[in-house]
Amino acid sequence: MGQPIPDFGKFLENLRGVMSLREAARKSGLSHAYIRDLELERNRSTNDRITPSPDTLQKLSAAYGYPYTELMIKAGHLVSGDLHNAPTKQSANVDLPSVHYIELGAKEITYYTHKIKICQSIESLIDFSSFLDQLEEHEFKKMDMDLYVNFNHIRKYDERKGLIYFDEEGAGSSVTISAIRQRKYHDLILRKVANNTGKSLEISFGKTRKTVSFSATEKNI
Template sequence: MMKQFEGFGKFLESLRGKMSLREAANKSGLSHAYIRDLELERNRSTNEKIKPSPVTLKKLSDAYKFSYTDLMEKAGYLEKGIPDSQSAPPTLPLADILFIEIGSTEMTYHTRIGNRTIPMQSLLDFSHFLDQLEDQGFKKMDTDLFVNLSHVKKYDAQAGKLYFDPLGVSLSVTIAALRQKKYHDLILRSVAYHSGNDLEYHFEKSTGKDSLLASLQRQN
């Protein structure tokens, strides 16, 4: 991977300009402490050097109204001047993907028949790609984890796990606590719908019962 632009933290600080850290946090969805750490290029709790992920850069790009591609280049994820023919997003249909893990240099697509890893350097249009995920039913379930809810067949709320089969014996992912709280009802509805329990779920919700949990217990 290419080196990060020297002075990248200072560059981020200059993009923020007169905007306060808390205002930047509100606009980006990142914490003000983390934004400051990025500007200093180190975690102030551990004193370890840090680097923003592509997802974080997308948030800063939107908050600061600055080119996402330029931020990716300066952060060392992309080589300046790569031809467009090398930058198209992967052609694997999003509908076939169970979940996507986004690393610092690559993305891994998980499907029912295996995985596919894509180098991050090939994603100049990564910003548009993230927008597509939301349109296709993906939700961000952790810092760098996007899950296609249409494939989730079982939800273990106690363990915070999503399974891609109704018995909960195959591949699973663990979701962050805050994301679980945010999407709890949406996950329940989605699992009910894609497991064929939608009518029962809506009927029993109207009588004050949690039908989906009851149906999952019957499956077990």
């Protein structure tokens, strides 16, 4: 872990340039208020100092057309020497279809399968963007700031606690999803659980309920 450059918030403001806060918000998917907080380097509601996460930096990189790796270095998440020691292939030896979920750290990606976890270094914006495309192809969905879940492995869903399990009994490993993602993917998660377990799914329509059946081999929901 390195140190952020002096006045990193001012650097972000200069990167935005003549682009309005609302335009930057539209391009990045972040709120305009949060972008301004980052530029001031503090949460204006609590006055606490804030630093953008790698996920936030990736969004700002895409919105401003500035290299992701450079932003990571300037924010203090990476140091230049880390890039020379990083592996040449980010997803080498990792079978994405077998991965249950993925956690993104400041400098590495951790893959969790049924029995093991694999850690690999984050390299460059080009590699990272390609990596995110691969996740989408294999039906990984973003469930929290740094968490991606393979929907093809979901076997149980605890709506009340916001927990996703990868076994039908709910006795094995689980992940907690954010409330906003739970609302966004609620119906899809239910359909995936039904599909992955070969069970029927009850869907509510007003005061009535309808049972929909999925075969164990049904795909591409």
